[in-house]
Amino acid sequence: MRLVFAGTPSAAVPTLRRLAAEHEIFAVVTRPDAPLGRKRVLTPSAVAAAAVELGLPVIKAARLDDEVTARISALEPELGVIVAYGGLVREPLLSTPDRGWINLHFSLLPRWRGAAPVQRALIAGDDRLGASVFQLVPELDAGDVFAMREADIPRDATADAALEALATFGADLTSDVVEGIDAGTLHAEPQTGEATLAPKLTLDDGALDWSQPASQVFARYRGVTPEPGAHTIVGGQRVKILAATIAADGDTASGDLAPGGLAPGEIVATKAALLIGTADAPLAVTRLQPAGKGAMNATDWWRGLRDTDGLRAGA
Incomplete structure:
Protein backbone atom coordinates (compact mmCIF):
# COMPACT_ATOMS: atom_id res chain seq x y z
CA MET A 1 0.00 0.00 0.00
CA GLY A 184 -10.26 -6.14 2.23
CA THR A 185 -10.66 -8.95 4.74
CA LEU A 186 -10.50 -6.91 7.95
CA HIS A 187 -13.22 -4.65 9.31
CA ALA A 188 -13.22 -2.54 12.44
CA GLU A 189 -15.66 -3.05 15.30
CA PRO A 190 -16.93 -0.45 17.81
CA GLN A 191 -15.18 -0.28 21.17
CA THR A 192 -17.02 -1.90 24.07
CA GLY A 193 -16.72 -1.40 27.80
CA GLU A 194 -16.05 1.51 30.11
CA ALA A 195 -13.65 4.15 28.85
CA THR A 196 -10.91 5.45 31.14
CA LEU A 197 -8.49 8.30 30.47
CA ALA A 198 -4.68 8.33 30.55
CA PRO A 199 -3.54 11.97 30.67
CA LYS A 200 0.13 12.87 30.39
CA LEU A 201 2.05 12.42 33.63
CA THR A 202 3.28 15.37 35.68
CA LEU A 203 6.10 15.56 38.21
CA ASP A 204 3.54 15.26 41.01
CA ASP A 205 2.48 11.85 39.69
CA GLY A 206 5.90 10.52 40.70
CA ALA A 207 5.51 11.25 44.42
CA LEU A 208 5.40 8.02 46.44
CA ASP A 209 2.90 7.76 49.30
CA TRP A 210 4.45 5.46 51.91
CA SER A 211 1.16 5.21 53.83
CA GLN A 212 -0.19 3.01 51.02
CA PRO A 213 0.34 -0.77 50.80
CA ALA A 214 3.59 -1.87 49.17
CA SER A 215 1.78 -3.14 46.08
CA GLN A 216 0.39 0.33 45.37
CA VAL A 217 3.68 2.10 46.05
CA PHE A 218 5.51 -0.35 43.80
CA ALA A 219 2.85 0.03 41.09
CA ARG A 220 3.35 3.79 41.06
CA TYR A 221 7.12 3.37 40.98
CA ARG A 222 6.76 1.10 37.94
CA GLY A 223 4.39 3.46 36.15
CA VAL A 224 6.47 6.62 36.54
CA THR A 225 9.89 5.09 35.83
CA PRO A 226 11.88 6.50 34.14
CA GLU A 227 9.74 9.60 33.53
CA PRO A 228 8.72 11.72 35.34
CA GLY A 229 10.47 9.53 37.93
CA ALA A 230 9.45 8.10 41.28
CA HIS A 231 10.55 10.34 44.11
CA THR A 232 10.26 11.01 47.81
CA ILE A 233 11.42 13.64 50.29
CA VAL A 234 14.14 12.73 52.78
CA GLY A 235 15.40 15.38 55.17
CA GLY A 236 13.71 18.09 53.15
CA GLN A 237 15.46 17.04 49.92
CA ARG A 238 13.87 15.27 46.96
CA VAL A 239 15.36 11.88 46.14
CA LYS A 240 14.58 10.04 42.90
CA ILE A 241 14.04 6.29 43.25
CA LEU A 242 15.71 4.53 40.30
CA ALA A 243 15.51 0.85 41.26
CA ALA A 244 13.26 -0.82 43.81
CA THR A 245 11.28 -3.95 44.57
CA ILE A 246 9.01 -5.24 47.31
CA ALA A 247 11.07 -6.90 50.03
CA ALA A 248 9.98 -10.44 50.85
CA ASP A 249 11.04 -13.31 53.11
CA GLY A 250 13.33 -15.66 51.27
CA ASP A 251 13.90 -13.21 48.43
CA THR A 252 17.26 -14.47 47.14
CA ALA A 253 17.64 -11.39 44.97
CA SER A 254 17.69 -9.12 48.02
CA GLY A 255 19.77 -11.28 50.35
CA ASP A 256 19.16 -10.28 53.94
CA LEU A 257 16.06 -8.16 53.27
CA ALA A 258 13.06 -9.12 55.34
CA PRO A 259 9.67 -7.39 55.43
CA GLY A 260 7.71 -6.16 58.39
CA GLY A 261 8.30 -4.06 61.45
CA LEU A 262 8.77 -0.70 59.70
CA ALA A 263 6.40 2.22 60.01
CA PRO A 264 5.40 4.01 56.78
CA GLY A 265 8.39 6.04 55.60
CA GLU A 266 10.79 4.57 58.16
CA ILE A 267 14.21 3.80 56.62
CA VAL A 268 16.55 0.97 57.62
CA ALA A 269 19.81 0.23 55.80
CA THR A 270 21.00 -3.30 55.07
CA LYS A 271 24.02 -4.49 53.12
CA ALA A 272 21.98 -4.76 49.92
CA ALA A 273 19.46 -1.92 50.01
CA LEU A 274 17.49 0.65 51.93
CA LEU A 275 14.25 -0.70 53.34
CA ILE A 276 11.49 1.90 53.41
CA GLY A 277 8.31 1.08 55.29
CA THR A 278 4.84 1.15 53.76
CA ALA A 279 1.44 0.16 55.12
CA ASP A 280 2.62 -3.45 55.04
CA ALA A 281 5.82 -4.87 53.49
CA PRO A 282 8.70 -2.45 52.93
CA LEU A 283 10.15 -1.45 49.60
CA ALA A 284 13.78 -2.36 48.99
CA VAL A 285 15.48 0.55 47.22
CA THR A 286 18.80 -0.32 45.62
CA ARG A 287 19.54 2.71 43.44
CA LEU A 288 18.59 6.36 43.69
CA GLN A 289 19.51 9.90 42.67
CA PRO A 290 19.64 12.71 45.23
CA ALA A 291 18.75 16.20 44.06
CA GLY A 292 21.65 17.84 42.24
CA LYS A 293 23.74 14.65 42.11
CA GLY A 294 24.22 11.63 39.90
CA ALA A 295 22.74 8.17 40.27
CA MET A 296 24.27 6.01 42.99
CA ASN A 297 23.74 2.91 45.09
CA ALA A 298 21.16 3.61 47.77
CA THR A 299 23.29 2.25 50.59
CA ASP A 300 26.31 4.35 49.52
CA TRP A 301 24.16 7.47 49.64
CA TRP A 302 22.81 6.57 53.07
CA ARG A 303 26.26 5.92 54.51
CA GLY A 304 27.43 9.24 53.15
CA LEU A 305 24.88 11.24 55.10
CA ARG A 306 26.24 12.91 58.22
CA ASP A 307 23.28 12.15 60.45
CA THR A 308 20.52 9.68 59.61
CA ASP A 309 18.83 9.64 63.00
CA GLY A 310 15.13 10.36 62.59
CA LEU A 311 15.28 10.63 58.79
CA ARG A 312 12.15 9.31 57.10
CA ALA A 313 10.90 9.09 53.55
CA GLY A 314 8.14 11.55 52.77
CA ALA A 315 9.29 14.20 55.26
Whole structure:
Protein backbone atom coordinates (compact mmCIF):
# COMPACT_ATOMS: atom_id res chain seq x y z
CA MET A 1 0.00 0.00 0.00
CA ARG A 2 0.95 3.65 -0.42
CA LEU A 3 1.43 4.77 3.18
CA VAL A 4 2.11 7.91 5.16
CA PHE A 5 3.55 7.32 8.62
CA ALA A 6 3.41 9.69 11.60
CA GLY A 7 5.31 9.12 14.84
CA THR A 8 7.97 10.60 17.08
CA PRO A 9 9.46 8.52 19.96
CA SER A 10 11.43 5.28 19.89
CA ALA A 11 8.23 3.33 20.61
CA ALA A 12 7.09 4.15 17.05
CA VAL A 13 10.29 2.98 15.36
CA PRO A 14 9.59 -0.80 15.25
CA THR A 15 6.31 -0.17 13.42
CA LEU A 16 7.99 2.21 10.97
CA ARG A 17 10.70 -0.33 10.19
CA ARG A 18 8.21 -3.16 9.79
CA LEU A 19 5.93 -1.23 7.44
CA ALA A 20 8.86 0.14 5.43
CA ALA A 21 9.91 -3.44 4.71
CA GLU A 22 6.43 -4.41 3.52
CA HIS A 23 4.89 -1.34 1.87
CA GLU A 24 5.70 1.94 0.16
CA ILE A 25 6.06 4.78 2.66
CA PHE A 26 5.92 8.08 0.78
CA ALA A 27 6.47 10.35 3.78
CA VAL A 28 7.29 10.13 7.48
CA VAL A 29 5.80 12.91 9.62
CA THR A 30 7.46 13.60 12.97
CA ARG A 31 7.91 16.35 15.52
CA PRO A 32 10.70 18.92 15.00
CA ASP A 33 14.17 18.46 16.48
CA ALA A 34 14.16 19.03 20.24
CA PRO A 35 16.89 20.20 22.65
CA LEU A 36 18.21 17.26 24.66
CA GLY A 37 20.80 16.74 27.37
CA ARG A 38 22.49 19.21 29.68
CA LYS A 39 23.83 21.17 26.72
CA ARG A 40 20.37 21.29 25.10
CA VAL A 41 21.61 20.10 21.72
CA LEU A 42 18.94 20.05 19.00
CA THR A 43 18.36 16.37 18.27
CA PRO A 44 16.11 14.65 15.68
CA SER A 45 13.35 12.42 17.01
CA ALA A 46 13.92 8.67 17.06
CA VAL A 47 11.49 8.32 14.16
CA ALA A 48 13.29 11.02 12.13
CA ALA A 49 16.62 9.26 12.64
CA ALA A 50 15.16 5.90 11.60
CA ALA A 51 13.47 7.40 8.54
CA VAL A 52 16.75 8.94 7.35
CA GLU A 53 18.46 5.59 7.83
CA LEU A 54 15.73 3.93 5.76
CA GLY A 55 15.99 6.57 3.04
CA LEU A 56 12.46 7.85 3.56
CA PRO A 57 11.41 11.49 3.08
CA VAL A 58 10.75 13.27 6.39
CA ILE A 59 8.27 16.04 7.18
CA LYS A 60 9.04 17.73 10.51
CA ALA A 61 6.05 19.55 11.92
CA ALA A 62 4.89 20.69 15.33
CA ARG A 63 1.33 20.96 14.00
CA LEU A 64 -0.43 19.11 11.21
CA ASP A 65 -1.57 22.32 9.54
CA ASP A 66 -2.70 23.24 6.02
CA GLU A 67 0.84 23.12 4.66
CA VAL A 68 1.44 19.60 5.96
CA THR A 69 -1.99 18.53 4.71
CA ALA A 70 -1.19 19.82 1.22
CA ARG A 71 2.15 18.02 1.13
CA ILE A 72 0.58 14.74 2.20
CA SER A 73 -2.37 15.15 -0.17
CA ALA A 74 0.00 15.56 -3.11
CA LEU A 75 1.40 12.10 -2.38
CA GLU A 76 -2.05 10.50 -2.82
CA PRO A 77 -1.61 7.98 0.02
CA GLU A 78 -3.98 5.07 0.46
CA LEU A 79 -3.59 4.88 4.23
CA GLY A 80 -2.09 6.86 7.07
CA VAL A 81 -0.52 5.09 10.07
CA ILE A 82 0.14 6.97 13.30
CA VAL A 83 2.05 5.82 16.38
CA ALA A 84 2.62 8.32 19.20
CA TYR A 85 3.14 11.32 16.93
CA GLY A 86 2.30 13.79 19.70
CA GLY A 87 -0.29 15.92 17.93
CA LEU A 88 -3.87 15.78 16.71
CA VAL A 89 -4.92 14.80 13.21
CA ARG A 90 -7.90 16.93 12.21
CA GLU A 91 -9.93 17.38 9.06
CA PRO A 92 -9.18 17.70 6.19
CA LEU A 93 -6.00 15.70 6.87
CA LEU A 94 -8.01 13.02 8.65
CA SER A 95 -9.77 12.18 5.38
CA THR A 96 -6.84 12.82 3.04
CA PRO A 97 -5.67 9.18 2.66
CA ASP A 98 -8.18 7.09 0.72
CA ARG A 99 -8.74 4.82 3.72
CA GLY A 100 -8.13 7.38 6.44
CA TRP A 101 -5.71 6.85 9.30
CA ILE A 102 -5.17 3.96 11.67
CA ASN A 103 -3.60 4.41 15.10
CA LEU A 104 -1.50 1.95 17.11
CA HIS A 105 -2.32 2.62 20.77
CA PHE A 106 -0.61 0.84 23.65
CA SER A 107 -3.69 -0.14 25.65
CA LEU A 108 -6.69 -2.43 25.54
CA LEU A 109 -9.24 0.12 24.41
CA PRO A 110 -11.43 1.70 25.60
CA ARG A 111 -9.32 1.47 28.76
CA TRP A 112 -6.65 4.19 28.98
CA ARG A 113 -7.43 6.55 26.15
CA GLY A 114 -4.85 9.31 26.07
CA ALA A 115 -1.15 10.17 26.09
CA ALA A 116 0.16 7.82 28.82
CA PRO A 117 -1.71 4.50 28.59
CA VAL A 118 1.13 2.20 29.67
CA GLN A 119 2.10 4.39 32.60
CA ARG A 120 -1.47 4.78 33.83
CA ALA A 121 -2.15 1.05 33.50
CA LEU A 122 0.90 0.21 35.61
CA ILE A 123 0.03 2.80 38.27
CA ALA A 124 -3.47 1.35 38.48
CA GLY A 125 -2.04 -2.14 38.93
CA ASP A 126 -3.69 -3.55 35.81
CA ASP A 127 -3.12 -7.27 35.30
CA ARG A 128 -3.57 -6.98 31.53
CA LEU A 129 -1.53 -4.89 29.11
CA GLY A 130 -1.73 -4.87 25.35
CA ALA A 131 -2.18 -2.87 22.18
CA SER A 132 -5.01 -1.82 19.88
CA VAL A 133 -5.10 -0.65 16.27
CA PHE A 134 -8.14 1.50 15.54
CA GLN A 135 -9.58 3.84 12.93
CA LEU A 136 -8.61 7.39 13.81
CA VAL A 137 -11.58 9.71 14.43
CA PRO A 138 -11.80 13.27 15.81
CA GLU A 139 -12.69 12.04 19.30
CA LEU A 140 -9.76 10.96 21.50
CA ASP A 141 -8.86 7.29 20.82
CA ALA A 142 -12.54 6.47 20.26
CA GLY A 143 -12.52 4.93 16.78
CA ASP A 144 -13.59 1.43 15.81
CA VAL A 145 -10.96 -1.22 16.52
CA PHE A 146 -9.42 -3.42 13.82
CA ALA A 147 -7.42 -5.59 16.21
CA MET A 148 -6.60 -5.77 19.90
CA ARG A 149 -4.32 -8.24 21.68
CA GLU A 150 -2.94 -8.77 25.14
CA ALA A 151 0.83 -8.87 25.61
CA ASP A 152 2.89 -10.91 28.04
CA ILE A 153 4.70 -8.26 30.10
CA PRO A 154 6.74 -9.16 33.23
CA ARG A 155 4.94 -8.30 36.45
CA ASP A 156 7.83 -6.15 37.67
CA ALA A 157 8.48 -4.27 34.41
CA THR A 158 8.76 -0.50 34.64
CA ALA A 159 7.07 1.75 32.10
CA ASP A 160 10.08 2.00 29.79
CA ALA A 161 10.57 -1.78 29.65
CA ALA A 162 6.84 -2.41 29.17
CA LEU A 163 6.63 0.18 26.40
CA GLU A 164 9.67 -1.28 24.63
CA ALA A 165 8.06 -4.72 24.64
CA LEU A 166 4.72 -3.33 23.47
CA ALA A 167 6.42 -1.40 20.66
CA THR A 168 7.71 -4.61 19.09
CA PHE A 169 4.46 -6.42 19.82
CA GLY A 170 2.48 -3.53 18.32
CA ALA A 171 4.55 -3.51 15.13
CA ASP A 172 3.43 -7.06 14.40
CA LEU A 173 -0.17 -6.16 15.19
CA THR A 174 -0.12 -3.10 12.93
CA SER A 175 1.46 -5.06 10.11
CA ASP A 176 -1.36 -7.61 10.30
CA VAL A 177 -3.98 -4.85 10.27
CA VAL A 178 -2.49 -3.08 7.24
CA GLU A 179 -2.36 -6.40 5.41
CA GLY A 180 -6.00 -7.09 6.28
CA ILE A 181 -7.12 -3.63 5.16
CA ASP A 182 -5.21 -4.01 1.91
CA ALA A 183 -6.80 -7.38 1.26
CA GLY A 184 -10.26 -6.14 2.23
CA THR A 185 -10.66 -8.95 4.74
CA LEU A 186 -10.50 -6.91 7.95
CA HIS A 187 -13.22 -4.65 9.31
CA ALA A 188 -13.22 -2.54 12.44
CA GLU A 189 -15.66 -3.05 15.30
CA PRO A 190 -16.93 -0.45 17.81
CA GLN A 191 -15.18 -0.28 21.17
CA THR A 192 -17.02 -1.90 24.07
CA GLY A 193 -16.72 -1.40 27.80
CA GLU A 194 -16.05 1.51 30.11
CA ALA A 195 -13.65 4.15 28.85
CA THR A 196 -10.91 5.45 31.14
CA LEU A 197 -8.49 8.30 30.47
CA ALA A 198 -4.68 8.33 30.55
CA PRO A 199 -3.54 11.97 30.67
CA LYS A 200 0.13 12.87 30.39
CA LEU A 201 2.05 12.42 33.63
CA THR A 202 3.28 15.37 35.68
CA LEU A 203 6.10 15.56 38.21
CA ASP A 204 3.54 15.26 41.01
CA ASP A 205 2.48 11.85 39.69
CA GLY A 206 5.90 10.52 40.70
CA ALA A 207 5.51 11.25 44.42
CA LEU A 208 5.40 8.02 46.44
CA ASP A 209 2.90 7.76 49.30
CA TRP A 210 4.45 5.46 51.91
CA SER A 211 1.16 5.21 53.83
CA GLN A 212 -0.19 3.01 51.02
CA PRO A 213 0.34 -0.77 50.80
CA ALA A 214 3.59 -1.87 49.17
CA SER A 215 1.78 -3.14 46.08
CA GLN A 216 0.39 0.33 45.37
CA VAL A 217 3.68 2.10 46.05
CA PHE A 218 5.51 -0.35 43.80
CA ALA A 219 2.85 0.03 41.09
CA ARG A 220 3.35 3.79 41.06
CA TYR A 221 7.12 3.37 40.98
CA ARG A 222 6.76 1.10 37.94
CA GLY A 223 4.39 3.46 36.15
CA VAL A 224 6.47 6.62 36.54
CA THR A 225 9.89 5.09 35.83
CA PRO A 226 11.88 6.50 34.14
CA GLU A 227 9.74 9.60 33.53
CA PRO A 228 8.72 11.72 35.34
CA GLY A 229 10.47 9.53 37.93
CA ALA A 230 9.45 8.10 41.28
CA HIS A 231 10.55 10.34 44.11
CA THR A 232 10.26 11.01 47.81
CA ILE A 233 11.42 13.64 50.29
CA VAL A 234 14.14 12.73 52.78
CA GLY A 235 15.40 15.38 55.17
CA GLY A 236 13.71 18.09 53.15
CA GLN A 237 15.46 17.04 49.92
CA ARG A 238 13.87 15.27 46.96
CA VAL A 239 15.36 11.88 46.14
CA LYS A 240 14.58 10.04 42.90
CA ILE A 241 14.04 6.29 43.25
CA LEU A 242 15.71 4.53 40.30
CA ALA A 243 15.51 0.85 41.26
CA ALA A 244 13.26 -0.82 43.81
CA THR A 245 11.28 -3.95 44.57
CA ILE A 246 9.01 -5.24 47.31
CA ALA A 247 11.07 -6.90 50.03
CA ALA A 248 9.98 -10.44 50.85
CA ASP A 249 11.04 -13.31 53.11
CA GLY A 250 13.33 -15.66 51.27
CA ASP A 251 13.90 -13.21 48.43
CA THR A 252 17.26 -14.47 47.14
CA ALA A 253 17.64 -11.39 44.97
CA SER A 254 17.69 -9.12 48.02
CA GLY A 255 19.77 -11.28 50.35
CA ASP A 256 19.16 -10.28 53.94
CA LEU A 257 16.06 -8.16 53.27
CA ALA A 258 13.06 -9.12 55.34
CA PRO A 259 9.67 -7.39 55.43
CA GLY A 260 7.71 -6.16 58.39
CA GLY A 261 8.30 -4.06 61.45
CA LEU A 262 8.77 -0.70 59.70
CA ALA A 263 6.40 2.22 60.01
CA PRO A 264 5.40 4.01 56.78
CA GLY A 265 8.39 6.04 55.60
CA GLU A 266 10.79 4.57 58.16
CA ILE A 267 14.21 3.80 56.62
CA VAL A 268 16.55 0.97 57.62
CA ALA A 269 19.81 0.23 55.80
CA THR A 270 21.00 -3.30 55.07
CA LYS A 271 24.02 -4.49 53.12
CA ALA A 272 21.98 -4.76 49.92
CA ALA A 273 19.46 -1.92 50.01
CA LEU A 274 17.49 0.65 51.93
CA LEU A 275 14.25 -0.70 53.34
CA ILE A 276 11.49 1.90 53.41
CA GLY A 277 8.31 1.08 55.29
CA THR A 278 4.84 1.15 53.76
CA ALA A 279 1.44 0.16 55.12
CA ASP A 280 2.62 -3.45 55.04
CA ALA A 281 5.82 -4.87 53.49
CA PRO A 282 8.70 -2.45 52.93
CA LEU A 283 10.15 -1.45 49.60
CA ALA A 284 13.78 -2.36 48.99
CA VAL A 285 15.48 0.55 47.22
CA THR A 286 18.80 -0.32 45.62
CA ARG A 287 19.54 2.71 43.44
CA LEU A 288 18.59 6.36 43.69
CA GLN A 289 19.51 9.90 42.67
CA PRO A 290 19.64 12.71 45.23
CA ALA A 291 18.75 16.20 44.06
CA GLY A 292 21.65 17.84 42.24
CA LYS A 293 23.74 14.65 42.11
CA GLY A 294 24.22 11.63 39.90
CA ALA A 295 22.74 8.17 40.27
CA MET A 296 24.27 6.01 42.99
CA ASN A 297 23.74 2.91 45.09
CA ALA A 298 21.16 3.61 47.77
CA THR A 299 23.29 2.25 50.59
CA ASP A 300 26.31 4.35 49.52
CA TRP A 301 24.16 7.47 49.64
CA TRP A 302 22.81 6.57 53.07
CA ARG A 303 26.26 5.92 54.51
CA GLY A 304 27.43 9.24 53.15
CA LEU A 305 24.88 11.24 55.10
CA ARG A 306 26.24 12.91 58.22
CA ASP A 307 23.28 12.15 60.45
CA THR A 308 20.52 9.68 59.61
CA ASP A 309 18.83 9.64 63.00
CA GLY A 310 15.13 10.36 62.59
CA LEU A 311 15.28 10.63 58.79
CA ARG A 312 12.15 9.31 57.10
CA ALA A 313 10.90 9.09 53.55
CA GLY A 314 8.14 11.55 52.77
CA ALA A 315 9.29 14.20 55.26
